[in-house]
Amino acid sequence: MTIHCLKIWPAYFRAIDTGVKTVELRAETDRIFAVGDILWLQEYVPSPSPHYTGRRIAVQVTHILRDPQGQWLAPHVAALSIRPIFPSYASS
Numbered sequence: 001m002t003i004h005c006l007k008i009w010p011a012y013f014r015a016i017d018t019g020v021k022t023v024e025l026r027a028e029t030d031r032i033f034a035v036g037d038i039l040w041l042q043e044y045v046p047s048p049s050p051h052y053t054g055r056r057i058a059v060q061v062t063h064i065l066r067d068p069q070g071q072w073l074a075p076h077v078a079a080l081s082i083r084p085i086f087p088s089y090a091s092s
């Protein structure tokens with residue numbers, strides 16, 4: 001099991017936090033994901049002044065869809081099924 005610290009934009013963070021979003025698409029160009037890995041998602045505002053908000057949520061990867069033939073997903077992109085393991089919180 002590996003812990004991956006990743007940026008996530010506010011709209012996607014909220015969707016995961018509320019349970020609406022249960023799949024995360026991520027490029028596997030610089031890291032490889034495995035079932036059981038933990039994603040430590042940190043809410044990040046990309047513009048106009050890029051910054052972290054301090055809100056975070058931890059999720060566990062429960063399933064991975066890869067498409068090496070490129071029929072459904074772009075090359076080197078994985079669809080990660082996720083479930084929250086810690087509620088979101090703001091750092092103090």
